[in-house]
Amino acid sequence: MTHHDEATDERTGERTGEATAVRPLTLAWVHRHLEAGERIVGIEALHGGITAAMRRLTIGTRDGGTRDLVLRSFIDVEYAEEWLDREADALALLPGTGVTAPRLVAVDPTASHCEYPSLLMTHLAGRTVLGDEGVETRVPLLARQLVAIHALRPAERPRDYVALTTADTVVVPRDADVAVWSAAIDVIRKPTPSYDGRFLHRDFQPGNVLFDVPPPGLPPSGLPGLRITGVVDWAGASWGPADLDVAHCSATLALLHGPAWGLRFAEAYEEAGGVLAAAASERLYWMVRDALAASEEVRLVARAWRGAGRTELTTRAVEGRLDAYVTALLDALG
Known part of the structure; x- marks a missing residue:
């Protein structure tokens, strides 16, 4: 103990x-x-x-x-x-x-x-990996896994997705660029874009994906053979746009590893054969929606990550990354 x-x-x-x-x-x-x-x-x-x-x-x-x-x-x-x-x-x-x-x-x-x-x-073998080392190897694996999930066609369709965040529930981080956040909030005031439904995990992110890596302190098994051993936490399984699952994993990667990795995941998903909304404005809607949803959970998420060993991820640090990520999304897709 x-x-x-x-x-x-x-x-x-x-x-x-x-x-x-x-x-x-x-x-x-x-x-x-x-x-x-x-x-x-x-x-x-x-x-x-x-x-x-x-x-x-x-x-x-x-x-x-x-x-x-x-x-x-x-x-x-x-x-x-x-x-x-x-x-x-x-x-x-x-x-x-x-x-x-x-x-x-x-x-x-x-x-x-x-x-x-x-x-x-x-119980599945493997463990979650939240550290920065090797993220460039894990991101394509995460993307391929999500494409496989979205390819599932269950005989009985799960319930439609629910997005609880609204323009009024967003929590603007301290020291954030208020003008940027105002513009981001305006994005989700717009009507929900049409989409082709897919089977969604709805909480697909590194904390729910297990890899065949040894515990900390043991020598690495070698990145070339790295593989995913399973995906856990299916309580949010639902039907909705692939963009929403991609946006959720992107936001988590941005907060864990920096904004650039949030943007990179969407590219990796398409490289793995996944299909996202055709219009930049529609992609922006989903990406911003999930980034703003993260604003309501920063303290809880940061505490969980610190408990898992990422002690540098204070609430203030994660808020800073979220602010930078929202800015990067508007710059890239706005």
Whole structure:
């Protein structure tokens, strides 16, 4: 345990010293979904999420080996039932599609059996990579993965996307160029452009993509063979414009690595065979919409990234990058 163990997790309200604890009703529910003769032999808190408590459960198998499951619990989250229903639906349709995702084991969206709305799924190998090193290699891989997701044609179309940000909810960063932000906000006041619908992940970004890289401190396996081992967090799966998923990943890359990488991702997506809106004004609408949505979550996102090791990404630093990115978008597409 680290010296942070007795702090309070601002996302879940739990003491972080209790982060590995799973409540009794939830434990009983998990046990009901294990194979005969299996038992939980280890529990580890997984960090980096913003809305859910995540735990890796090590399961002892009948033959003396182990396998891992992931328990995802929403604590005091308003839309937990809807998100878990949507994630369960997405995980159920992904096997056999070529897009690697966890396999659904069980879901309790209304907390009928558990203390909190929960989902149990298989654990994927690999880990998220949020550092600057190697970003030029990862961006094309991210782009190709998103093109593959957008190529999915589920038998049952998910619900249409929802964009909650409005011109009135945008949070202009301190020290930002007010004129630039005013112009950006005016962009999303315009009517929504028409689009060809695609299957969207809706939170596709480096924090939800796993790579086959060794943990920090071990020698790298070599970038030439780098590959994505899976995509997680499908709670936002929906139907909408490919531009929206691209815009979300672009904004995240801009905040993690600098504005140029936000602009680069859209190019990489097209190089990988993806199709974006034809008109620059329409591309600008989607790119700006997601950048402005990020303004409402800067503090939460920055805190999660610092917890994952990017200690230099203070709220002020991320606000500065967001301001520079919004400016760059208007310069490039405005």
